[in-house]
Amino acid sequence: MPTTTTSQALDARPYDALLLYSFGGPNKPEDVVPFLRNVTAGKGIPDSRLEEVGEHYYGFGGKSPINEQNLALKAALEKELAERGLDLPVVWGNRNWEPYTTDAIDELERLGAQRAVALVTSAYSSYSGCRQYREDLAVVLDERGQLGPDGSTGVQFDKIRSYFNTPGFVQANVDAVVEAFEQLTAQGGDAQAAKIVFVTHSIPTTMEEASGVGHATYSEQHLDVAAVIAAAVGERLGHGVEWELAYCSRSGPPSQPWLEPDVNDLLEERAGEGLRNVVLSPIGFVSDHMEVAYDLDTEALETARELGVHAVRAGTVGTREVFVKQLVDLVLERAALARGEDVQEAVVGNLPAFPSVTPNDCCLRVHEQPSGIPALCSEDMHR
Ligand SMILES: CC1=C(CCC(=O)O)c2cc3nc(cc4[nH]c(cc5[nH]c(cc1n2)c(C)c5CCC(=O)O)c(CCC(=O)O)c4C)C(CCC(=O)O)=C3C
Numbered sequence: 184m185p186t187t188t189t190s191q192a193l194d195a196r197p198y199d200a201l202l203l204y205s206f207g208g209p210n211k212p213e214d215v216v217p218f219l220r221n222v223t224a225g226k227g228i229p230d231s232r233l234e235e236v237g238e239h240y241y242g243f244g245g246k247s248p249i250n251e252q253n254l255a256l257k258a259a260l261e262k263e264l265a266e267r268g269l270d271l272p273v274v275w276g277n278r279n280w281e282p283y284t285t286d287a288i289d290e291l292e293r294l295g296a297q298r299a300v301a302l303v304t305s306a307y308s309s310y311s312g313c314r315q316y317r318e319d320l321a322v323v324l325d326e327r328g329q330l331g332p333d334g335s336t337g338v339q340f341d342k343i344r345s346y347f348n349t350p351g352f353v354q355a356n357v358d359a360v361v362e363a364f365e366q367l368t369a370q371g372g373d374a375q376a377a378k379i380v381f382v383t384h385s386i387p388t389t390m391e392e393a394s395g396v397g398h399a400t401y402s403e404q405h406l407d408v409a410a411v412i413a414a415a416v417g418e419r420l421g422h423g424v425e426w427e428l429a430y431c432s433r434s435g436p437p438s439q440p441w442l443e444p445d446v447n448d449l450l451e452e453r454a455g456e457g458l459r460n461v462v463l464s465p466i467g468f469v470s471d472h473m474e475v476a477y478d479l480d481t482e483a484l485e486t487a488r489e490l491g492v493h494a495v496r497a498g499t500v501g502t503r504e505v506f507v508k509q510l511v512d513l514v515l516e517r518a519a520l521a522r523g524e525d526v527q528e529a530v531v532g533n534l535p536a537f538p539s540v541t542p543n544d545c546c547l548r549v550h551e552q553p554s555g556i557p558a559l560c561s562e563d564m565h566r
């Protein structure tokens with residue numbers, strides 16, 4: 184039997200393609216409304232919220248940074264794969280904008296791919312970051328007449344595990360936060376006194392509860408990895424650093440509870456207690472999405488300024504080398520698993536590696552309320 188290291192270093196079999204699967208975003212003003220319609224179909228988001236979010240996009244010329252970020256990640260993955268001698272084409276697709284899921288499947292078929300490994304651009308497990316991607320794949324396959332009782336009857340899909348608690352994701356965030364501390368000092372801020380406020384996307388508390396089937400919940404995942412990042416940053420800086428987790432980008436009706444505190448509310452409260460220096464670390468986002476560009480760089484930094492708080496926003500992991508290498512390691516790990524080999528799954532923090540084949544009721548939108556939609560890469564849909 185080959186050792187894991189050797190086979191992982193060289194072999195992506197049985198996969199013949201990598202699907203980079205993301206959210207999508209508008210490229211121009213005319214795209215904004217159709218994009219928002221795609222995102223919100225049947226989700227009960229009030230019109231007032233949609234108009235507000237539309238304005239965020241128009242404020243940036245109707246263009247989200249997300250598509251360029253994904254193209255950059257695709258290029259970085261291609262480079263890393265080529266450097267390792269791996270002949271694995273990368274195909275990009277999105278749930279909510281061009282190139283759509285069906286375009287990506289067309290492309291996979293054009294390449295003659297029979298078995299693809301999917302990498303979703305969300306590091307954490309919840310309905311929004313995990314199951315929704317797997318359901319959309321199933322829905323699109325169904326529309327194409329390619330969904331059988333145990334998965335796709337065409338190109339087969341597996342998925343790499345949620346990667347928030349992998350060494351490369353954590354290291355990339357540590358590097359970014361340390362750089363933000365250096366920037367704070369260079370700007371005349373007080374790095375010794377600064378607190379890290381980790382930020383992620385809020386979700387409804389019902390979705391939070393449902394995210395904990397078979398593994399830690401969405402917020403627990405963030406708290407676990409935030410503690411590791413903060414400790415490593417403290418070591419690099421040579422002094423302890425305090426930290427907290429806050430949320431951004433809530434939507435839905437005001438009556439519906441979502442995870443709190445909101446980052447702006449937290450800044451206000453801590454400023455009232457005397458906090459004057461903050462590093463905002465958007466660990467919930469793998470690249471500079473609109474949430475980062477608007478909710479953090481526009482809104483939260485403005486809040487901080489009004490409060491007299493010196494705040495610096497740390498970078499997202501984006502295409503940092505250590506992160507890209509981790510993603511390719513995860514592809515190879517998934518391939519070794521698919522070949523039935525023993526695999527040492529690298530993790531950091533106190534939580535175990537998340538499942539590569541997810542339980543059937545993993546990450547439902549609402550706990551114990553079946554969605555009625557099959558989700559790919561779950562136990563039932565995995566042959
Ligand atoms: C957890 C999470 C992630 C992180 C995981 C991941 O990355 O997948 C994420 C990512 C993203 N969300 C995005 C955009 C939007 N999300 C919305 C709505 C919602 N997001 C939710 C959660 C999440 N969302 C939820 C619970 C809703 C309510 C509706 C529902 O229950 O599903 C809405 C509707 C308006 C509004 O409510 O804001 C928009 C426009 C974009 C694109 C940004 C760009 O263009 O750069 C990205 C990457």
Ligand SMILES: [Fe+2]
Nearest residue numbers: 206311384432
């Ligand atoms: Fe979202």
